[in-house]
Amino acid sequence: MMIKVLIDEETLKKRIKELAREIEEYYLGKTDTIHAVCILKGSIHFFSDLMLNIRKLNVKYSFIHVSSYQGTSSTGKIRVKSWIDESIHDEYVLLVEDIVDTGLTLQHIVRYLKKYNPRDFRIVSLIEKTVHDHGIPLDFVGFRVDDKFLVGYGLDIDEKYRNLPYIGYVE
Numbered sequence: 001m002m003i004k005v006l007i008d009e010e011t012l013k014k015r016i017k018e019l020a021r022e023i024e025e026y027y028l029g030k031t032d033t034i035h036a037v038c039i040l041k042g043s044i045h046f047f048s049d050l051m052l053n054i055r056k057l058n059v060k061y062s063f064i065h066v067s068s069y070q071g072t073s074s075t076g077k078i079r080v081k082s083w084i085d086e087s088i089h090d091e092y093v094l095l096v097e098d099i100v101d102t103g104l105t106l107q108h109i110v111r112y113l114k115k116y117n118p119r120d121f122r123i124v125s126l127i128e129k130t131v132h133d134h135g136i137p138l139d140f141v142g143f144r145v146d147d148k149f150l151v152g153y154g155l156d157i158d159e160k161y162r163n164l165p166y167i168g169y170v171e
């Protein structure tokens with residue numbers, strides 16, 4: 001399969017630093033500690049790089065593992081492989097997602113996380129696809145991309161390409 005570079009390593013790094021500043025700006029004056037929730041597996045690299053750039057806040061980490069894609073299409077069914085406990089109750093929660101496409105994954109996660117009654121609930125996504133009206137208000141977005149199936153920097157096709165250091169698309 002031919003992979004073309006869409007967002008190179010340097011552009012990713014630069015934008016993630018900017019996102020970290022935007023996120024710090026939002027929380028400073030409200031709280032000194034946030035609770036970041038990483039959605040595995042796709043968000044692993046984004047989560048790690050973003051958190052290493054947040055310098056002005058204490059950050060608690062939690063991890064959720066869900067999946068719904070087979071090949072390049074959503075099965076429409078969200079499989080929850082691992083979940084978190086109620087420790088986000090009354091906390092400033094930042095949900096960290098790599099990509100929002102149909103929005104099904106986030107809709108599911110947000111619905112259940114809100115039952116724990118966090119004090120504040122924000123979402124950051126590295127990429128927002130603009131083809132679907134996914135209907136989820138995203139607080140911080142790295143890049144907006146049209147209808148391409150992306151790989152790399154955590155994103156896969158059947159578990160391949162996650163370790164590419166850039167974001168590419170299949171021709």
Ligand SMILES: O=P(O)(O)OC[C@H]1O[C@H](OP(=O)(O)OP(=O)(O)O)[C@H](O)[C@@H]1O
Pocket residue numbers: 039040041042043066067068069074097098099100101102103104105106155156
């Ligand atoms: O908005 P949606 O259409 O629901 O798509 C977005 C989700 O799809 C991918 O996860 P995937 O199911 O491939 O699992 P993975 O993160 O483990 O690769 C991606 O990491 C998002 O979580």
Ligand SMILES: Nc1nc2[nH]cnc2c(=O)[nH]1
Pocket residue numbers: 069099100101102148149150151155156157
């Ligand atoms: N790898 C990958 N997973 C996705 N899940 C939803 N959209 C995408 C995409 O473009 N690439």
